[in-house]
Amino acid sequence: NAGVTQTPKFQVLKTGQSMTLQCAQDMNHNSMYWYRQDPGMGLRLIYYSASEGTTDKGEVPNGYNVSRLNKREFSLRLESAAPSQTSVYFCASSESPVRGTDTQYFGPGTRLTVL
Amino acid sequence: AQSVTQLGSHVSVSEGALVLLRCNYSSSVPPYLFWYVQYPNQGLQLLLKYTTGATLVKGINGFEAEFKKSETSFHLTKPSAHMSDAAEYFCAVGDTGFQKLVFGTGTRLLVSP
Numbered sequence: 001n002a003g004v005t006q007t008p009k010f011q012v013l014k015t016g017q018s019m020t021l022q023c024a025q026d027m028n029h030n031s032m033y034w035y036r037q038d039p040g041m042g043l044r045l046i047y048y049s050a051s052e053g054t055t056d057k058g059e060v061p062n063g064y065n066v067s068r069l070n071k072r073e074f075s076l077r078l079e080s081a082a083p084s085q086t087s088v089y090f091c092a093s094s095e096s097p098v099r100g101t102d103t104q105y106f107g108p109g110t111r112l113t114v115l
Numbered sequence: 116a117q118s119v120t121q122l123g124s125h126v127s128v129s130e131g132a133l134v135l136l137r138c139n140y141s142s143s144v145p146p147y148l149f150w151y152v153q154y155p156n157q158g159l160q161l162l163l164k165y166t167t168g169a170t171l172v173k174g175i176n177g178f179e180a181e182f183k184k185s186e187t188s189f190h191l192t193k194p195s196a197h198m199s200d201a202a203e204y205f206c207a208v209g210d211t212g213f214q215k216l217v218f219g220t221g222t223r224l225l226v227s228p
Contacts, residue, residue: 004158040124041220043218045216092158101209103164104159106158107158108157109156
C-alpha cells in the first residue's frame with residue numbers, strides 16, 4: 001500500500017507557465033482534497049472532491065482548476081502560474097464523503113516555486 | 116464559521132520535559148477535533164482525534180489531548196518529550212457535515228538535549 005502519492009516532488013516554474021500536479025490514492029477512498037501550506041498560515045483547502053465525479057471549491061480556489069479523473073486520481077492544474085502560488089501543495093484522501101470523523105491521509109507534498 | 120487558534124508558533128522544551136501545545140476552537144455545532152503532526156519534509160499524519168464519548172483521547176507516540184467544552188479547548192500533551200518529537204503540530208476542527216477540516220496555523224515543537 002503506497003497510500004497517497006504525489007508527483008512531482010519539486011517544480012520550478014516561470015510566471016505564466018502552466019503545470020498539473022498529480023495525486024493518486026490506493027485506499028479506495030471516496031473523498032480527495034488539495035491543500036496549500038504557507039509559512040504561518042497552516043493548511044488551506046484549495047479544492048475538494050467528495051466523491052468521483054464531483055468537485056467543489058475550498059477556501060482559496062482562485063488560479064487553480066481540478067479534475068477527478070477517476071476514484072483514484074485527483075489532479076490540480078495551474079493555468080498561468082504566479083509568484084503568489086509558490087507554496088507546498090498537499091493532496092489528501094478520506095474514506096467517506098459524509099462522515100466528519102474520518103481521518104484524512106496526506107501525500108508527501110509538492111514543493112512549487114514560481115519565479 | 117469554524118476556526119482554530121493555536122497559541123505559540125514555536126514551543127521549546129528540554130528532552131524529558133512536559134510537552135503542552137495549545138488549541139482553542141470555535142464551532143457552532145459539536146466539533147470533531149484532530150491533531151496532526153508533520154515531520155520535516157513529510158506530509159501530515161494523524162496523532163489523535165476526538166469525535167464523541169470520552170473526552171481524554173490517547174494517540175500515537177505517547178501523546179494525548181483532552182476535549183474541554185467549557186473552555187473550547189483541545190490541548191495536546193505528552194509527559195516526557197523525546198528528541199524525535201521535534202516536528203510541527205496542527206490542530207484541526209471538522210463538523211458533522213461533509214468533512215472539510217479547518218486547520219490552525221501550526222506550532223513548531225523544538226526539543227533540546
